Amino acid sequence: MSNTTVLERPKNTVPIVDISVSAKDLxxxxxxxxxxxxxxxxxxxxxxxxxxRAFHHNGRILADxxxxxxxxxxxxxxxxxxxxxxxxxxxxxxxxxASGLWEAKLAAEEFxxxxxxxxxxxKPHEIPELLRISDHLVFNSLSxxxxxxxxVLASDRPVSVGLRINPEYAEAVAEIxxxxxxxxxxxxLVDQLEGADLTGIDGLHFHTLCEQGAEALQRTLEVVIAxxxxxxxxxxxxxxxxxxxxxxxxxxxxxxxxxxxxxxxRYPQLDIYLEPGEAIASGGGVLVGSVIDIVENGMxxxxxxxxxxxxxxxxxxxxxxxxxxxxxxxxxxxxxxxxGGPTCLSGDVIGDYSxxxxxxxxxxxxxxxxxxxxxxxxxxxxxxxxxxxxxYHESGEIELIKEFDYSHFKSRLG
Numbered sequence: 001m002s003n004t005t006v007l008e009r010p011k012n013t014v015p016i017v018d019i020s021v022s023a024k025d026l027x028x029x030x031x032x033x034x035x036x037x038x039x040x041x042x043x044x045x046x047x048x049x050x051x052x053r054a055f056h057h058n059g060r061i062l063a064d065x066x067x068x069x070x071x072x073x074x075x076x077x078x079x080x081x082x083x084x085x086x087x088x089x090x091x092x093x094x095x096x097x098a099s100g101l102w103e104a105k106l107a108a109e110e111f112x113x114x115x116x117x118x119x120x121x122x123k124p125h126e127i128p129e130l131l132r133i134s135d136h137l138v139f140n141s142l143s144x145x146x147x148x149x150x151x152v153l154a155s156d157r158p159v160s161v162g163l164r165i166n167p168e169y170a171e172a173v174a175e176i177x178x179x180x181x182x183x184x185x186x187x188x189l190v191d192q193l194e195g196a197d198l199t200g201i202d203g204l205h206f207h208t209l210c211e212q213g214a215e216a217l218q219r220t221l222e223v224v225i226a227x228x229x230x231x232x233x234x235x236x237x238x239x240x241x242x243x244x245x246x247x248x249x250x251x252x253x254x255x256x257x258x259x260x261x262x263x264x265x266r267y268p269q270l271d272i273y274l275e276p277g278e279a280i281a282s283g284g285g286v287l288v289g290s291v292i293d294i295v296e297n298g299m300x301x302x303x304x305x306x307x308x309x310x311x312x313x314x315x316x317x318x319x320x321x322x323x324x325x326x327x328x329x330x331x332x333x334x335x336x337x338x339x340g341g342p343t344c345l346s347g348d349v350i351g352d353y354s355x356x357x358x359x360x361x362x363x364x365x366x367x368x369x370x371x372x373x374x375x376x377x378x379x380x381x382x383x384x385x386x387x388x389x390x391x392y393h394e395s396g397e398i399e400l401i402k403e404f405d406y407s408h409f410k411s412r413l414g
Contacts, residue, residue, distance in 0.1 A: 034392040035325060035366045038288055041398040045364060046306045046387035050285040050371055053394055055085055058247040058280055059092030065246065065253065066094070069260040071272040074116060076242045077103045079277020079372045080284070082389060083110035084401045089280065095135070097242075097275040101126045108133040116239070116275065118164060118205060120185055122148065131155045138162040138205045138239070142188060142196055153200055162203035162239065163188050169223040170208040176317070177210040190227045203271075204232065207241025211278060214255040217244065221259060225266070237271040238263065246279040277372060284371030286325070287311065287387060291363045292342065299352075300337045302359055306367065307341030308350045310384045312374050315350055325366035327353035335359065343382040380409045 038049050062073045072094035083106060095114030098104035107115045117130055118138040127148050130137060137152065137159050139145040145163065152161060166187030172178035179186040187206070208220050217240065225232070232238060245251050260272050289306030308315040315322060330336045333354035341348035350367075378386050386404040393399060 032325070033396065034286060035288065035364070037392060037396055037398050038390070039364055041390075041400075043388065043390060043398065043400060045288050045290040046311065046385075047288050048285055048370060048375055048387050048389050049288060049398065050082060050085060050389070050391045051283070052085070052088065052391055054284040054371075055088050055281070058282060058284070059089060061247045061253070062276075062280065063092040065257060065260075068257055069264070069272070071260045071274060072114070074114065074273060074275040075111070075280050076275045076277030077107060078376065079242075080281040081106060081376050082371075084389070084391065086111045093280070094273075101130060104130060104133055116273070124148075127151055131157060131159055134159050136160045136162055136203070136237075136239075138164055138203075140164050140186065140188075142192060145201070149200060160202045160237070161200055162205050162237070163198075163201055164205045164207070165190070165193075165224070165228060167206055167208065167220065167223045167227055169220060171212060171216045171219070172208075172210050174318070180208055193228075193231060198231070198234065201235070203235050203237035203239060204228065205239040205241060207239075207243065207275075209241065209243025211245055212243055213245060213250070214252045214259065218255065218259055221263065232267050232270065235267075235270060237273060238267070239273040239275065242275045242277055244274055244276045244279055245282070246274075246276060247282050248279070281372035283369055285369075285392075287367040287370035287374065289365045289367070291359050291361050291365065293361060294337075294359065300335070300359075301340055302337040302365075303340050303342060304350070304365060305342055306339075306350070306365070306387075307343050307348055307381075307384055309341065309343055309345050309348045310379050310381045311341075311387055312350075312367070312370060313377050313379075314373050316347065321351040322370070323368040324353050325368060327355060327365075330354055339365070341384075343384055345381075380412065383409055385409075 034049055034051055066073055075089055075093050075096045077096055078099050090111055090113060096107040096111050097116045098107050100119050104115055104117045114135045115133055116136040117134045120140045121144060131152065152159060164187040166180055166184065166189050168180050170178050170180035175181060206224060209216055246253065246256065263272060287306060289304045291302045292305050293303040295301050312322065330352040331354060333356050335358050336352060336354040337359055338352045339350040380386060386408060388400060388404065389402040391399045391401060
């Protein structure tokens with residue numbers, strides 16, 4: 001365990017935050033002051049610059065939902081796990097969720113509060129340590145639960161056990177993100193629960209959303225209730241999973257509050273949990289890179305020290321086109337460039353962008369909204385250096401919190 005103090009919070013409580021005074025309502029949509037501060041800092045690129053203002057802003061919105069409903073909102077570390085900001089986030093959130101043992105250990109050491117864990121399958125050697133640090137342990141199948149049931153129930157430290165269910169309904173934007181597709185490995189089907197011994201199971205967990213609004217949750221809940229109503233009446237808690245864009249402009253927070261209250265009215269014994277990741281880190285930072293060469297092949301191509309495949313893999317996996325500060329669509333402005341990374345992968349292309357003025361070697365390029373699903377998914381493919389980590393504070397100062405060197409590359413390989 002680290003020397004970081006672990007937050008002690010009574011179980012089954014919500015952090016009640018006076019959102020009127022907990023943090024300044026600072027604008028977070030314009031990263032200009034942040035990028036100007038980075039340029040003046042003299043720090044090398046590439047670098048992730050986390051915007052402290054945004055985490056306060058998002059935290060206030062999430063705390064408001066908790067205060068109004070009694071539901072508990074957890075940080076999904078699979079999206080954001082830069083623990084330097086955990087002292088800020090723990091003021092707003094009830095705890096964390098983990099996708100396995102190592103994330104659970106990070107949560108226990110650095111965040112505190114409730115530690116919830118879900119994995120598609122646990123290995124035997126992981127269970128004893130998970131029982132020491134977890135508050136909720138969610139199993140993906142009845143066979144996994146049966147395998148570890150006696151060990152869990154005999155634990156000296158009580159752990160609340162849940163099952164992930166598969167409602168066989170999702171509105172995923174792409175098949176790769178659809179956990180309810182035919183043949184999916186995620187969750188227990190309702191037919192598999194018929195006649196099953198659920199002794200020792202306290203809750204149910206579903207996760208069907210991906211970057212979606214409250215309307216998609218509403219339709220999902222209708223299916224969950226229709227299929228799992230009799231099982232929900234036996235449970236103590238229900239986890240709505242992640243994928244809720246609660247802090248994004250246009251999200252219907254009032255509908256979310258109403259949906260939570262309707263579930264609480266229907267099942268008054270249930271504690272309700274949500275575990276967003278992107279909503280906590282949305283607008284939470286930028287990735288600053290530099291132009292290291294400009295070549296021509298039918299168009300101008302700017303080679304950057306930023307890589308899509310190594311530094312922001314969702315650009316290729318989703319796929320999506322990240323926003324660039326000052327950049328427009330191809331042809332929208334006078335000078336269009338294709339942005340390519342420094343790796344040998346031909347497909348390491350970020351996108352095409354246009355600018356009012358020609359780019360020059362050494363110019364800094366600022367990619368917006370790069371706090372979530374970036375740092376946690378970085379690789380050192382081709383020996384490409386990992387971007388440093390820094391934080392932009394409300395004072396206007398840039399704090400460097402981590403730099404990576406050759407040793408971080410080499411130590412992973414032998």
